[in-house]
Amino acid sequence: MAETEAKKRTGLGALADAGNTDDFSVIDAIGGPRGVIESMLPGVVFVVLFVITSNLQLTIGVSAALAVLQVIVRLCQRQSVMGAVSGLLAVGICLIWAWNSHEARNYYMFGFLTNAFYVVLLTISLLARVPGLGLVIEFIRTLPTEHFRAWLADWRGDKALNRAYTIITALWIGVFALRLIVQVPLYLGNHVGWLGTARLLMGIPFWALAIWVSYLIVATPMHRHKMVQKTSEGDAEVAQNTEMREEH
Template identity: 60%
Template sequence: MEAIGGVRGVVESLLPGLVFVIGFVVTRNLGLTVAVSATLAVLALVVRLLQRQAIMGALSGVAAVAICLVWAWFSKDARNYYLPGFLTNAFWIAALLISVVVRVPGIGALVEFVRNPTLSDLSSWLRSWREDKPLYHAYLKVTLLWVAVFALRLLIQLPLYFSDQIGYLGTARLVMGVPFFALAIWLSWLCIAAPLHAHRRDEDRIEILKTDNNDLRADDAPVDD
Protein backbone atom coordinates (compact mmCIF):
# COMPACT_ATOMS: atom_id res chain seq x y z
CA MET A 1 0.00 0.00 0.00
CA GLU A 2 2.89 2.36 0.71
CA ALA A 3 4.35 1.64 -2.74
CA ILE A 4 1.14 2.80 -4.44
CA GLY A 5 0.47 5.75 -2.10
CA GLY A 6 -2.06 4.12 0.21
CA VAL A 7 -5.82 4.37 -0.26
CA ARG A 8 -5.53 8.03 -1.22
CA GLY A 9 -2.95 7.25 -3.89
CA VAL A 10 -5.21 4.58 -5.36
CA VAL A 11 -8.15 7.00 -5.48
CA GLU A 12 -6.06 9.79 -7.03
CA SER A 13 -4.77 7.38 -9.65
CA LEU A 14 -8.12 5.81 -10.57
CA LEU A 15 -10.51 8.75 -10.33
CA PRO A 16 -9.59 10.76 -13.47
CA GLY A 17 -9.74 7.64 -15.65
CA LEU A 18 -12.97 6.48 -14.03
CA VAL A 19 -14.59 9.87 -14.57
CA PHE A 20 -13.34 9.95 -18.18
CA VAL A 21 -14.83 6.60 -19.17
CA ILE A 22 -18.13 7.13 -17.31
CA GLY A 23 -18.43 10.73 -18.48
CA PHE A 24 -17.86 9.93 -22.13
CA VAL A 25 -20.09 6.85 -22.17
CA VAL A 26 -22.93 8.87 -20.58
CA THR A 27 -22.56 12.21 -22.40
CA ARG A 28 -20.56 11.40 -25.56
CA ASN A 29 -19.18 14.92 -25.09
CA LEU A 30 -15.42 14.68 -25.40
CA GLY A 31 -14.75 18.33 -24.48
CA LEU A 32 -16.77 18.17 -21.26
CA THR A 33 -15.26 14.82 -20.29
CA VAL A 34 -11.71 16.07 -20.86
CA ALA A 35 -12.37 19.23 -18.82
CA VAL A 36 -13.83 17.35 -15.85
CA SER A 37 -11.06 14.71 -15.81
CA ALA A 38 -8.33 17.36 -16.03
CA THR A 39 -9.94 19.39 -13.25
CA LEU A 40 -10.02 16.39 -10.92
CA ALA A 41 -6.35 15.59 -11.57
CA VAL A 42 -5.27 19.20 -10.93
CA LEU A 43 -7.50 19.43 -7.86
CA ALA A 44 -5.75 16.42 -6.30
CA LEU A 45 -2.42 18.18 -6.79
CA VAL A 46 -3.69 21.49 -5.35
CA VAL A 47 -5.08 19.76 -2.26
CA ARG A 48 -1.71 18.11 -1.59
CA LEU A 49 0.03 21.46 -2.01
CA LEU A 50 -2.36 23.12 0.46
CA GLN A 51 -1.80 20.29 2.94
CA ARG A 52 1.97 20.56 2.40
CA GLN A 53 2.27 16.89 1.51
CA ALA A 54 4.58 15.18 -0.97
CA ILE A 55 3.39 16.04 -4.46
CA MET A 56 5.57 13.85 -6.71
CA GLY A 57 2.93 11.12 -6.96
CA ALA A 58 0.13 13.58 -7.67
CA LEU A 59 2.35 15.55 -10.06
CA SER A 60 3.25 12.47 -12.07
CA GLY A 61 -0.44 11.56 -12.11
CA VAL A 62 -1.34 14.99 -13.50
CA ALA A 63 1.36 14.68 -16.17
CA ALA A 64 0.16 11.21 -17.20
CA VAL A 65 -3.50 12.29 -17.34
CA ALA A 66 -2.56 15.47 -19.23
CA ILE A 67 -0.73 13.50 -21.93
CA CYS A 68 -3.70 11.15 -22.36
CA LEU A 69 -6.23 13.99 -22.47
CA VAL A 70 -4.17 15.94 -25.00
CA TRP A 71 -4.02 12.90 -27.30
CA ALA A 72 -7.78 12.43 -27.01
CA TRP A 73 -8.60 16.12 -27.50
CA PHE A 74 -6.41 16.86 -30.52
CA SER A 75 -7.32 13.63 -32.29
CA LYS A 76 -11.03 14.22 -31.53
CA ASP A 77 -11.23 10.53 -30.66
CA ALA A 78 -11.95 9.46 -27.06
CA ARG A 79 -10.22 6.13 -27.67
CA ASN A 80 -6.89 7.93 -27.95
CA TYR A 81 -7.04 8.78 -24.26
CA TYR A 82 -5.63 5.27 -23.88
CA LEU A 83 -3.10 5.39 -26.74
CA PRO A 84 -0.12 6.70 -24.68
CA GLY A 85 -0.61 3.77 -22.34
CA PHE A 86 -0.30 1.32 -25.22
CA LEU A 87 2.92 2.96 -26.35
CA THR A 88 4.28 2.87 -22.79
CA ASN A 89 3.45 -0.83 -22.44
CA ALA A 90 5.14 -1.62 -25.75
CA PHE A 91 8.24 0.33 -24.71
CA TRP A 92 8.58 -1.57 -21.42
CA ILE A 93 8.07 -4.93 -23.10
CA ALA A 94 10.91 -4.16 -25.51
CA ALA A 95 13.19 -2.69 -22.83
CA LEU A 96 12.72 -5.59 -20.41
CA LEU A 97 13.16 -8.23 -23.11
CA ILE A 98 16.40 -6.57 -24.24
CA SER A 99 17.59 -6.53 -20.61
CA VAL A 100 16.95 -10.29 -20.40
CA VAL A 101 18.85 -10.94 -23.65
CA VAL A 102 21.91 -8.99 -22.42
CA ARG A 103 21.70 -10.81 -19.05
CA VAL A 104 21.00 -7.71 -16.96
CA PRO A 105 17.36 -8.32 -15.91
CA GLY A 106 15.69 -4.91 -15.84
CA ILE A 107 13.78 -5.36 -12.58
CA GLY A 108 16.93 -6.65 -10.89
CA ALA A 109 18.93 -3.65 -12.10
CA LEU A 110 16.21 -1.33 -10.79
CA VAL A 111 16.05 -3.00 -7.36
CA GLU A 112 19.83 -3.07 -7.02
CA PHE A 113 20.18 0.56 -8.10
CA VAL A 114 17.66 1.58 -5.44
CA ARG A 115 19.54 -0.51 -2.87
CA ASN A 116 22.99 0.61 -3.93
CA PRO A 117 22.95 3.53 -6.40
CA THR A 118 26.18 3.93 -8.33
CA LEU A 119 27.39 5.62 -11.51
CA SER A 120 30.97 4.39 -11.28
CA ASP A 121 32.59 0.96 -11.34
CA LEU A 122 29.51 -0.55 -12.97
CA SER A 123 31.28 -3.84 -13.64
CA SER A 124 31.80 -4.46 -9.91
CA TRP A 125 28.24 -3.37 -9.19
CA LEU A 126 26.89 -5.81 -11.78
CA ARG A 127 29.07 -8.68 -10.52
CA SER A 128 27.92 -8.08 -6.95
CA TRP A 129 24.41 -9.36 -7.75
CA ARG A 130 24.66 -11.17 -11.08
CA GLU A 131 27.09 -13.73 -9.64
CA ASP A 132 24.59 -14.61 -6.92
CA LYS A 133 22.76 -17.29 -8.90
CA PRO A 134 19.58 -17.59 -6.78
CA LEU A 135 19.18 -13.80 -6.74
CA TYR A 136 19.92 -13.48 -10.46
CA HIS A 137 17.35 -16.13 -11.37
CA ALA A 138 14.76 -14.48 -9.11
CA TYR A 139 15.36 -11.16 -10.86
CA LEU A 140 15.09 -12.92 -14.21
CA LYS A 141 11.73 -14.50 -13.30
CA VAL A 142 10.34 -11.22 -12.01
CA THR A 143 11.48 -9.35 -15.12
CA LEU A 144 9.66 -11.89 -17.28
CA LEU A 145 6.64 -11.53 -14.99
CA TRP A 146 6.52 -7.81 -15.76
CA VAL A 147 6.90 -8.50 -19.48
CA ALA A 148 3.81 -10.71 -19.12
CA VAL A 149 1.97 -7.93 -17.22
CA PHE A 150 2.55 -5.37 -19.97
CA ALA A 151 1.87 -7.90 -22.74
CA LEU A 152 -1.40 -9.02 -21.14
CA ARG A 153 -2.57 -5.41 -20.94
CA LEU A 154 -1.99 -4.99 -24.67
CA LEU A 155 -3.52 -8.37 -25.51
CA ILE A 156 -6.76 -7.52 -23.73
CA GLN A 157 -7.02 -3.79 -24.37
CA LEU A 158 -5.91 -3.40 -28.01
CA PRO A 159 -8.84 -5.43 -29.44
CA LEU A 160 -11.21 -3.22 -27.42
CA TYR A 161 -9.47 -0.13 -28.79
CA PHE A 162 -9.72 -1.22 -32.42
CA SER A 163 -13.35 -2.31 -32.00
CA ASP A 164 -14.22 1.09 -30.46
CA GLN A 165 -15.49 -0.44 -27.20
CA ILE A 166 -14.64 2.58 -25.04
CA GLY A 167 -16.69 1.51 -22.02
CA TYR A 168 -15.08 -1.92 -21.85
CA LEU A 169 -11.68 -0.47 -22.68
CA GLY A 170 -11.92 2.05 -19.84
CA THR A 171 -13.01 -0.67 -17.42
CA ALA A 172 -10.15 -2.95 -18.48
CA ARG A 173 -7.69 -0.06 -18.15
CA LEU A 174 -8.86 0.68 -14.59
CA VAL A 175 -8.81 -2.95 -13.45
CA MET A 176 -5.42 -3.54 -15.08
CA GLY A 177 -4.02 -0.31 -13.68
CA VAL A 178 -3.22 0.15 -9.99
CA PRO A 179 -4.92 -3.08 -8.75
CA PHE A 180 -3.13 -5.21 -11.37
CA PHE A 181 0.19 -3.48 -10.72
CA ALA A 182 -0.22 -3.92 -6.94
CA LEU A 183 -0.72 -7.66 -7.49
CA ALA A 184 2.37 -7.80 -9.71
CA ILE A 185 4.43 -5.94 -7.08
CA TRP A 186 3.29 -8.42 -4.42
CA LEU A 187 4.14 -11.45 -6.59
CA SER A 188 7.50 -9.88 -7.41
CA TRP A 189 8.31 -9.47 -3.74
CA LEU A 190 7.33 -13.07 -2.98
CA CYS A 191 9.81 -14.20 -5.63
CA ILE A 192 12.65 -11.86 -4.65
CA ALA A 193 12.36 -11.72 -0.85
CA ALA A 194 14.20 -14.92 0.16
CA PRO A 195 17.22 -14.69 -2.21
CA LEU A 196 17.54 -10.95 -1.56
CA HIS A 197 17.53 -11.52 2.21
CA ALA A 198 20.25 -14.19 1.81
CA HIS A 199 22.25 -11.83 -0.41
CA ARG A 200 22.04 -9.04 2.17
CA ARG A 201 23.16 -11.46 4.88
CA ASP A 202 26.20 -12.42 2.79
CA GLU A 203 26.98 -8.72 2.21
CA ASP A 204 26.85 -8.06 5.96
CA ARG A 205 29.13 -11.04 6.62
CA ILE A 206 31.68 -9.75 4.09
CA GLU A 207 31.62 -6.27 5.63
CA ILE A 208 32.22 -7.74 9.10
CA LEU A 209 35.20 -9.75 7.81
CA LYS A 210 36.63 -6.63 6.13
CA THR A 211 36.25 -4.66 9.35
CA ASP A 212 37.91 -7.41 11.40
CA ASN A 213 40.82 -7.61 8.94
CA ASN A 214 41.30 -3.85 9.04
CA ASP A 215 41.29 -3.92 12.85
CA LEU A 216 43.91 -6.71 12.86
CA ARG A 217 46.16 -4.78 10.49
CA ALA A 218 45.83 -1.70 12.67
CA ASP A 219 46.77 -3.70 15.78
CA ASP A 220 49.82 -5.19 14.02
CA ALA A 221 51.09 -1.83 12.77
CA PRO A 222 54.34 -0.60 14.46
CA VAL A 223 53.87 2.10 17.07
CA ASP A 224 56.22 5.10 16.97
CA ASP A 225 57.95 5.98 20.25
Protein backbone atom coordinates in the same frame (compact mmCIF):
# COMPACT_ATOMS: atom_id res chain seq x y z
CA MET B 1 5.16 6.27 13.95
CA ALA B 2 4.66 9.14 11.50
CA GLU B 3 8.36 9.20 10.77
CA THR B 4 8.33 5.48 9.97
CA GLU B 5 5.41 5.90 7.61
CA ALA B 6 7.13 8.82 5.88
CA LYS B 7 10.14 6.64 5.10
CA LYS B 8 8.08 3.97 3.34
CA ARG B 9 8.73 3.83 -0.36
CA THR B 10 6.33 2.90 -3.10
CA GLY B 11 6.57 0.87 -6.30
CA LEU B 12 9.96 -0.68 -7.01
CA GLY B 13 11.34 1.34 -4.10
CA ALA B 14 9.25 -0.84 -1.79
CA LEU B 15 10.76 -3.95 -3.38
CA ALA B 16 14.23 -2.52 -2.79
CA ASP B 17 13.42 -2.65 0.93
CA ALA B 18 12.01 -6.19 0.70
CA GLY B 19 15.01 -7.80 2.38
CA ASN B 20 14.82 -5.47 5.37
CA THR B 21 11.27 -5.98 6.58
CA ASP B 22 8.71 -8.69 7.28
CA ASP B 23 5.70 -6.35 7.32
CA PHE B 24 5.55 -5.65 3.59
CA SER B 25 2.26 -3.96 2.66
CA VAL B 26 0.92 -3.97 -0.88
CA ILE B 27 -1.30 -0.98 -0.09
CA ASP B 28 1.70 1.05 1.08
CA ALA B 29 3.72 -0.11 -1.94
CA ILE B 30 1.13 1.24 -4.38
CA GLY B 31 0.84 4.58 -2.60
CA GLY B 32 -1.70 3.88 0.14
CA PRO B 33 -5.49 4.25 -0.14
CA ARG B 34 -5.20 7.90 -1.11
CA GLY B 35 -2.64 7.16 -3.80
CA VAL B 36 -4.87 4.45 -5.25
CA ILE B 37 -7.88 6.77 -5.34
CA GLU B 38 -5.92 9.62 -6.90
CA SER B 39 -4.50 7.29 -9.55
CA MET B 40 -7.81 5.74 -10.53
CA LEU B 41 -10.23 8.65 -10.17
CA PRO B 42 -9.40 10.58 -13.39
CA GLY B 43 -9.72 7.40 -15.44
CA VAL B 44 -12.99 6.43 -13.76
CA VAL B 45 -14.44 9.90 -14.34
CA PHE B 46 -13.29 9.90 -17.97
CA VAL B 47 -14.86 6.60 -18.97
CA VAL B 48 -18.08 7.03 -16.93
CA LEU B 49 -18.70 10.58 -18.06
CA PHE B 50 -18.03 9.81 -21.73
CA VAL B 51 -20.27 6.72 -21.69
CA ILE B 52 -23.07 8.75 -20.10
CA THR B 53 -22.80 11.95 -22.13
CA SER B 54 -20.82 11.01 -25.30
CA ASN B 55 -19.49 14.56 -25.01
CA LEU B 56 -15.72 14.39 -25.45
CA GLN B 57 -15.07 18.07 -24.68
CA LEU B 58 -17.02 17.94 -21.43
CA THR B 59 -15.33 14.68 -20.44
CA ILE B 60 -11.86 16.09 -21.11
CA GLY B 61 -12.63 19.32 -19.24
CA VAL B 62 -13.93 17.58 -16.11
CA SER B 63 -11.09 15.03 -16.08
CA ALA B 64 -8.47 17.77 -16.45
CA ALA B 65 -10.06 19.88 -13.70
CA LEU B 66 -10.10 16.87 -11.38
CA ALA B 67 -6.42 16.08 -12.00
CA VAL B 68 -5.44 19.70 -11.30
CA LEU B 69 -7.62 19.77 -8.18
CA GLN B 70 -5.78 16.77 -6.75
CA VAL B 71 -2.47 18.60 -6.98
CA ILE B 72 -3.95 21.79 -5.48
CA VAL B 73 -5.36 19.85 -2.51
CA ARG B 74 -1.96 18.31 -1.79
CA LEU B 75 -0.31 21.72 -2.02
CA CYS B 76 -2.85 23.19 0.41
CA GLN B 77 -2.22 20.31 2.81
CA ARG B 78 1.55 20.76 2.44
CA GLN B 79 1.98 17.14 1.44
CA SER B 80 4.28 15.59 -1.14
CA VAL B 81 2.97 16.40 -4.59
CA MET B 82 5.40 14.37 -6.69
CA GLY B 83 2.98 11.48 -7.18
CA ALA B 84 0.09 13.80 -7.95
CA VAL B 85 2.19 15.89 -10.36
CA SER B 86 3.46 12.82 -12.23
CA GLY B 87 -0.13 11.59 -12.41
CA LEU B 88 -1.23 15.00 -13.68
CA LEU B 89 1.38 14.88 -16.44
CA ALA B 90 0.32 11.39 -17.50
CA VAL B 91 -3.37 12.32 -17.51
CA GLY B 92 -2.54 15.57 -19.32
CA ILE B 93 -0.79 13.70 -22.13
CA CYS B 94 -3.75 11.33 -22.48
CA LEU B 95 -6.27 14.16 -22.53
CA ILE B 96 -4.29 16.20 -25.08
CA TRP B 97 -4.03 13.12 -27.31
CA ALA B 98 -7.80 12.60 -27.16
CA TRP B 99 -8.45 16.31 -27.70
CA ASN B 100 -6.20 16.62 -30.76
CA SER B 101 -7.54 13.48 -32.40
CA HIS B 102 -11.19 14.17 -31.46
CA GLU B 103 -11.49 10.51 -30.46
CA ALA B 104 -12.11 9.39 -26.88
CA ARG B 105 -10.33 6.09 -27.44
CA ASN B 106 -7.03 7.91 -27.98
CA TYR B 107 -7.06 8.81 -24.29
CA TYR B 108 -5.56 5.33 -23.88
CA MET B 109 -2.94 5.52 -26.63
CA PHE B 110 -0.17 6.79 -24.34
CA GLY B 111 -0.74 3.76 -22.11
CA PHE B 112 -0.32 1.42 -25.08
CA LEU B 113 2.96 3.07 -26.03
CA THR B 114 4.39 2.94 -22.50
CA ASN B 115 3.39 -0.71 -22.04
CA ALA B 116 4.94 -1.63 -25.39
CA PHE B 117 8.09 0.29 -24.48
CA TYR B 118 8.43 -1.60 -21.20
CA VAL B 119 7.89 -4.95 -22.94
CA VAL B 120 10.67 -4.22 -25.43
CA LEU B 121 13.06 -2.76 -22.85
CA LEU B 122 12.63 -5.58 -20.32
CA THR B 123 12.87 -8.23 -23.03
CA ILE B 124 16.16 -6.75 -24.21
CA SER B 125 17.42 -6.79 -20.62
CA LEU B 126 16.66 -10.52 -20.35
CA LEU B 127 18.40 -11.22 -23.66
CA ALA B 128 21.41 -9.30 -22.34
CA ARG B 129 21.22 -11.39 -19.12
CA VAL B 130 20.90 -8.28 -16.98
CA PRO B 131 17.29 -8.50 -15.74
CA GLY B 132 15.77 -5.05 -15.89
CA LEU B 133 13.83 -5.28 -12.63
CA GLY B 134 16.99 -6.35 -10.82
CA LEU B 135 18.91 -3.44 -12.32
CA VAL B 136 16.32 -0.91 -11.15
CA ILE B 137 15.78 -2.43 -7.68
CA GLU B 138 19.50 -2.75 -6.96
CA PHE B 139 20.07 0.78 -8.24
CA ILE B 140 17.49 2.06 -5.78
CA ARG B 141 18.82 -0.15 -2.97
CA THR B 142 22.54 0.59 -3.35
CA LEU B 143 23.15 3.60 -5.59
CA PRO B 144 26.39 2.80 -7.48
CA THR B 145 28.27 6.08 -7.30
CA GLU B 146 31.50 4.30 -8.29
CA HIS B 147 32.84 0.84 -9.13
CA PHE B 148 29.85 0.11 -11.37
CA ARG B 149 31.25 -3.20 -12.62
CA ALA B 150 31.80 -4.48 -9.09
CA TRP B 151 28.27 -3.38 -8.13
CA LEU B 152 26.82 -5.18 -11.16
CA ALA B 153 28.86 -8.33 -10.55
CA ASP B 154 27.85 -8.38 -6.87
CA TRP B 155 24.15 -9.06 -7.36
CA ARG B 156 24.42 -10.82 -10.71
CA GLY B 157 26.93 -13.21 -9.16
CA ASP B 158 24.37 -14.31 -6.58
CA LYS B 159 22.62 -17.06 -8.56
CA ALA B 160 19.50 -17.18 -6.36
CA LEU B 161 19.02 -13.41 -6.40
CA ASN B 162 19.74 -13.06 -10.11
CA ARG B 163 17.30 -15.88 -10.87
CA ALA B 164 14.63 -14.16 -8.76
CA TYR B 165 15.19 -10.91 -10.64
CA THR B 166 14.95 -12.79 -13.94
CA ILE B 167 11.64 -14.36 -12.92
CA ILE B 168 10.02 -11.10 -11.83
CA THR B 169 11.28 -9.33 -14.95
CA ALA B 170 9.54 -12.00 -17.04
CA LEU B 171 6.46 -11.58 -14.81
CA TRP B 172 6.29 -7.84 -15.47
CA ILE B 173 6.78 -8.40 -19.20
CA GLY B 174 3.74 -10.67 -19.01
CA VAL B 175 1.70 -8.00 -17.20
CA PHE B 176 2.51 -5.31 -19.76
CA ALA B 177 1.96 -7.69 -22.70
CA LEU B 178 -1.37 -8.94 -21.34
CA ARG B 179 -2.63 -5.36 -21.09
CA LEU B 180 -1.86 -4.88 -24.78
CA ILE B 181 -3.36 -8.22 -25.80
CA VAL B 182 -6.65 -7.42 -24.07
CA GLN B 183 -6.93 -3.69 -24.65
CA VAL B 184 -5.65 -3.11 -28.19
CA PRO B 185 -8.50 -5.10 -29.82
CA LEU B 186 -10.98 -3.02 -27.79
CA TYR B 187 -9.25 0.13 -29.04
CA LEU B 188 -9.37 -1.03 -32.65
CA GLY B 189 -13.07 -1.82 -32.26
CA ASN B 190 -13.66 1.63 -30.70
CA HIS B 191 -15.29 0.11 -27.61
CA VAL B 192 -14.45 3.03 -25.32
CA GLY B 193 -16.54 1.87 -22.38
CA TRP B 194 -15.08 -1.64 -22.33
CA LEU B 195 -11.61 -0.28 -23.02
CA GLY B 196 -11.85 2.10 -20.07
CA THR B 197 -13.11 -0.67 -17.82
CA ALA B 198 -10.32 -3.02 -18.90
CA ARG B 199 -7.77 -0.24 -18.37
CA LEU B 200 -9.00 0.32 -14.80
CA LEU B 201 -9.15 -3.38 -13.91
CA MET B 202 -5.71 -4.03 -15.39
CA GLY B 203 -4.19 -0.88 -13.90
CA ILE B 204 -3.82 -0.62 -10.12
CA PRO B 205 -5.07 -4.20 -9.41
CA PHE B 206 -2.48 -5.71 -11.79
CA TRP B 207 0.17 -3.33 -10.47
CA ALA B 208 -0.57 -4.41 -6.88
CA LEU B 209 -0.55 -8.11 -7.81
CA ALA B 210 2.75 -7.80 -9.69
CA ILE B 211 4.39 -6.04 -6.73
CA TRP B 212 3.05 -8.60 -4.24
CA VAL B 213 4.21 -11.62 -6.27
CA SER B 214 7.55 -9.93 -6.91
CA TYR B 215 7.99 -9.42 -3.18
CA LEU B 216 7.29 -13.10 -2.49
CA ILE B 217 9.91 -14.07 -5.07
CA VAL B 218 12.74 -11.66 -4.18
CA ALA B 219 12.41 -11.15 -0.41
CA THR B 220 14.24 -14.30 0.73
CA PRO B 221 17.17 -14.26 -1.76
CA MET B 222 17.58 -10.52 -1.22
CA HIS B 223 17.68 -10.97 2.57
CA ARG B 224 20.28 -13.74 2.24
CA HIS B 225 22.34 -11.61 -0.12
CA LYS B 226 22.33 -8.74 2.36
CA MET B 227 23.40 -11.07 5.17
CA VAL B 228 26.30 -12.33 3.06
CA GLN B 229 27.28 -8.73 2.30
CA LYS B 230 27.28 -7.81 6.00
CA THR B 231 29.36 -10.87 6.84
CA SER B 232 31.86 -10.05 4.09
CA GLU B 233 32.09 -6.43 5.22
CA GLY B 234 32.61 -7.56 8.80
CA ASP B 235 35.37 -9.98 7.80
CA ALA B 236 37.04 -7.27 5.72
CA GLU B 237 36.93 -4.85 8.65
CA VAL B 238 38.43 -7.42 11.03
CA ALA B 239 41.19 -8.17 8.54
CA GLN B 240 41.91 -4.47 8.11
CA ASN B 241 42.09 -3.89 11.88
CA THR B 242 44.38 -6.90 12.28
CA GLU B 243 46.66 -5.61 9.55
CA MET B 244 46.83 -2.17 11.14
CA ARG B 245 47.73 -3.66 14.54
CA GLU B 246 50.49 -5.72 12.97
CA GLU B 247 51.90 -2.65 11.27
CA HIS B 248 52.09 -0.85 14.60
